[in-house]
Amino acid sequence: AMKEKNPWHKSGIVIVAVIAVVAVVALVVVFVVQNMPLPQKYKYGIVLDAGSSHTTVFIYEWPAEKDNNTGRAEQKHSCNVKPGISSYAGTPWKAGQSLRECMREAEKNIPKQRHAQTPLYLGATAGMRLLASDEVFRAVSETLQTFPFSYQGARILSGQEEGAFGWVTVNYLDDRLKQGALDLGGASTQISFVSKMFDGSESPGNSVTFRLYGNDYNLYTHSFLCYGKDQALKMALSGPPAIRDPCFHPEYVETKEYSKLYDSPCVSDRKPQGAPAFFQHTGIGNFQQCQDVVRSLFNFSQCKYSQCSLNGVYQPPLQGVFGAFSAYYYIMDFFNLTDTSIPLDTVKERIARFCATPWQQVKQQNPGIKLKYLVGYCFAGTYLLTLLTDGYNFTSETYSNIKFIHKQIKGSDAGWTLGYMLNLTNMIPAEAPNEPPLPYAGYVVIVTVIIILLVVLFLF
Numbered sequence: 001a002m003k004e005k006n007p008w009h010k011s012g013i014v015i016v017a018v019i020a021v022v023a024v025v026a027l028v029v030v031f032v033v034q035n036m037p038l039p040q041k042y043k044y045g046i047v048l049d050a051g052s053s054h055t056t057v058f059i060y061e062w063p064a065e066k067d068n069n070t071g072r073a074e075q076k077h078s079c080n081v082k083p084g085i086s087s088y089a090g091t092p093w094k095a096g097q098s099l100r101e102c103m104r105e106a107e108k109n110i111p112k113q114r115h116a117q118t119p120l121y122l123g124a125t126a127g128m129r130l131l132a133s134d135e136v137f138r139a140v141s142e143t144l145q146t147f148p149f150s151y152q153g154a155r156i157l158s159g160q161e162e163g164a165f166g167w168v169t170v171n172y173l174d175d176r177l178k179q180g181a182l183d184l185g186g187a188s189t190q191i192s193f194v195s196k197m198f199d200g201s202e203s204p205g206n207s208v209t210f211r212l213y214g215n216d217y218n219l220y221t222h223s224f225l226c227y228g229k230d231q232a233l234k235m236a237l238s239g240p241p242a243i244r245d246p247c248f249h250p251e252y253v254e255t256k257e258y259s260k261l262y263d264s265p266c267v268s269d270r271k272p273q274g275a276p277a278f279f280q281h282t283g284i285g286n287f288q289q290c291q292d293v294v295r296s297l298f299n300f301s302q303c304k305y306s307q308c309s310l311n312g313v314y315q316p317p318l319q320g321v322f323g324a325f326s327a328y329y330y331i332m333d334f335f336n337l338t339d340t341s342i343p344l345d346t347v348k349e350r351i352a353r354f355c356a357t358p359w360q361q362v363k364q365q366n367p368g369i370k371l372k373y374l375v376g377y378c379f380a381g382t383y384l385l386t387l388l389t390d391g392y393n394f395t396s397e398t399y400s401n402i403k404f405i406h407k408q409i410k411g412s413d414a415g416w417t418l419g420y421m422l423n424l425t426n427m428i429p430a431e432a433p434n435e436p437p438l439p440y441a442g443y444v445v446i447v448t449v450i451i452i453l454l455v456v457l458f459l460f
């Protein structure tokens with residue numbers, strides 16, 4: 001008789017073989033996944049600075065593999081478009097369109113596999129504070145949503161935020177001493193600094209608290225709406241009829257439209273009754289008189305605090321060094337006066353001499369400079385000096401505490417955008433991205449169990 005086969009024996013071998021194969025596959029999979037090379041080294045963030053005169057798209061990058069507590073986000077790329085979105089009040093859809101080209105550049109500058117997880121923010125400043133158009137925001141949001149990034153919304157920054165985030169940016173990566181921040185825009189200007197004499201109690205509206213690198217800072221900050229250099233110029237022009245304007249060069253004559261001058265809320269209530277459609281704008285180039293015009297834009301008559309800067313706004317005593325950026329830098333760079341070891345009197349003399357130079361000569365001497373900026377440097381230089389001294393109370397002695405800066409350490413532009421992104425992405429303190437998929441202990445346990453299983457099966 002034939003020996004009967006034991007059916008249990010055969011299926012036992014099959015089961016053991018299957019388990020062995022599954023175990024080997026599992027071991028290989030766990031090993032490969034755990035030790036896979038990390039393919040992407042950087043993470044990215046995009047911030048759009050929608051200023052009154054331009055929109056700039058900033059791309060920041062930072063290493064993905066380690067924590068960000070040490071602060072290493074850097075500007076990778078920037079792209080600028082003019083004019084600002086607030087110029088499209090009548091045609092909001094064009095505001096959206098104007099951003100397309102720079103956004104396409106952003107797509108090219110960020111690796112594809114990172115697009116979906118890259119946060120995209122738009123912050124608008126004083127131009128949109130003055131315009132406050134929902135239509136422009138809707139158009140801009142619609143355009144931004146068509147790009148493959150993680151759109152986080154568009155909003156108007158408060159003056160406090162604009163000042164405070166500028167301060168965070170200039171102090172990021174630079175823990176030597178805490179420097180103040182001076183930002184001169186087209187439609188508003190900000191001053192932010194820490195002062196021993198300031199605890200926020202006298203004027204709570206000027207107080208912002210920040211935690212940076214493990215320290216708490218109580219920051220004084222104020223934003224003056226309408227006191228950016230372009231709106232300040234409108235206010236200066238709309239004063240007593242400026243037939244002969246000391247803030248423009250001799251020989252400068254231009255016919256201008258009244259309606260364009262009064263198109264902003266900063267000056268609309270100054271419009272004289274029955275003003276003609278056009279006026280002759282004629283320069284005489286006199287620094288002293290121009291300074292008087294600028295002073296007339298500042299109100300020093302009332303201050304209900306222990307001390308004020310201008311317009312009855314509280315300001316504690318200035319303290320420490322200040323980084324001055326945006327138009328502060330552009331203006332002083334034009335005058336070759338970014339070096340603040342040059343005495344303040346010399347600075348005044350040079351700007352006074354420039355103002356007194358006839359317009360034709362100014363044009364000849366500066367062929368490479370865009371005319372729309374060139375005509376404005378006499379007013380801008382005078383305004384900058386008057387704001388710093390009569391406004392904020394810098395003196396000949398403290399003037400050298402100001403550093404006119406354009407780039408941060410490591411090439412990031414000075415401005416509010418970097419600080420804004422660091423705050424919104426919680427980068428101080430930071431996450432710890434790109435950990436291996438399993439915690440190390442789990443990895444060891446799984447591999448050990450599988451090996452023991454294999455050994456047991458082998459013996460069996």
Ligand SMILES: Nc1ncnc2c1ncn2[C@@H]1O[C@H](COP(=O)(O)OP(=O)(O)O)[C@@H](O)[C@H]1O
Binds near residue numbers: 050052126184229
């Ligand atoms: N090369 C330059 N020379 C002089 N001024 C400049 C130059 N480039 C930009 N600006 C000025 O810098 C200012 C930037 O302000 P902006 O950020 O647009 O406005 P805001 O911050 O008030 O919203 C504007 O007044 C603009 O004219």
Ligand SMILES: [Ca+2]
Binds near residue numbers: 051052184
């Ligand atoms: Ca600005």
